[in-house]
Amino acid sequence: MAMLDWDDLRIFLAIVRAGGLSSAARELRVAQSTVGRRLASLEASLGVRLLNRTPDGYMTTLAGEDVRKQAERVEAEVLALERQVGGQDTHMAGLVRVTCSETIASNLIAPCLGTLHLTNTDIMVELIPNPRALSLSMREADISIRLTQPEQHDLVVRRIGTLAFGLYASPDYLERHGECDYDAGCAGHRLITQLEGIQDATQTDWLAELAPRATVAMQTSSHAAALAAAKQGGGLASLIRYQADQEPGLTRIEVPPLPSLIPSAGIWLVVHKDNRDTPRIRVVLDHVTKWVRGYVQELDPARFEKTKTVPAGD
Known part of the structure; x- marks a missing residue:
């Protein structure tokens, strides 16, 4: 043979x-x-x-x-x-593959990595948005930025931030469907929810608890798609405040503290233990950490101030 x-x-x-x-x-x-x-x-x-x-x-x-x-x-x-x-590579140059969820790829991680070349011209980053958590052990990526905490023993995990969520709809939708009657389970309203199995699916569970009598009008694995559908009047959606607060076609709606607070999501920076001290990977890890922590108030504004919201139906 x-x-x-x-x-x-x-x-x-x-x-x-x-x-x-x-x-x-x-x-x-x-x-x-x-x-x-x-x-x-x-x-x-x-x-x-x-x-x-x-x-x-x-x-x-x-x-x-x-x-x-x-x-x-x-x-x-x-x-x-x-x-x-x-892990013994001492060069401050070469390729670093970074994977993250589509939820934070365009608005947070891509701008962050886009500035890396200002101080590290010899490092090339490959950004891979993927709903599946790529394996660091299998070398599918060097760094992962996740919205759920991994538990594998061979990974080094650090929480570098928090994403706050809010409930949103377009003004046109609210005019057509009226205020959200939470006591009545939001009967007559439509929901835009996340498909099961993706990283921020806890938002779907929260919406189901908040509005049990509302109709699910659309499900998607893409946060960007949910935001776009909500802007066009497709229904109520749980969206990241960092993105949705800046959208002129969306209104953030007040929600009651019960039956449960709207869940947030941790931002977890993950690297394999064998690669954490590789210089070019270390540079990217430090850059992402500094960038995300610099936006702590924008990512989790509820921690810092009681911002103005628009009551449902106004």
Whole structure:
């Protein structure tokens, strides 16, 4: 049997995880033909079929499942070695991959990283907005900025800020639907909510508790989409104050302190323990921390002052 190529095993794992050649190719940023060729090369080297194509995507055969387990052990060792060696990199230059949720990518993290070149011209940042928390252990990213606290033991986690939320609607919507009668469960109103499984889904639970008789008119995994829909009169939406307070087409509505306070979201800066002292990664970590903490009042204004709100129905 010919010696196995690690790149073939790596691509095989990508196909298994993505469920298809095209999805794996996008994840790996290579051509789909390359992925197919590498899979064929691996199967030829082993002399056995590893994957079967089904209506639900590619599924491992019995032999493929054995190879997957072995390949994942190899992958873990390779990644550990890369992190160990990478952590000894003393260069203040190179690529740093940063991932965050779409919720904060455009309005907070992109402006922050856009100023990094003013003091660090040799560091190139790759910003990856993704609703899925990319794996730092698997080196899908170097730094993650999340709205929920991760619990993996191999990560270094620091809370660097808080995002305050508010309840919003367009003036036109409020004129058409009237005030929010919380005692009546906001009957007759429409809600724009977040899909389950994303980082700020707690806002959906809070809205359901606040307005149990309202109708869910739209669900989305995008905070920007929820904001845009609310501006067009689509309904009530729980939005980040840092963004929504600046929108002329939205009104922030007073809400009662009960049944529960509107939840906020922590901003968590996350790095793998093996990479926290790598100079170029350390520079980006410090820059993001300083930037976000410099906007503490704008991100969480409720902590500093009782700002003017517009009562529902006014």
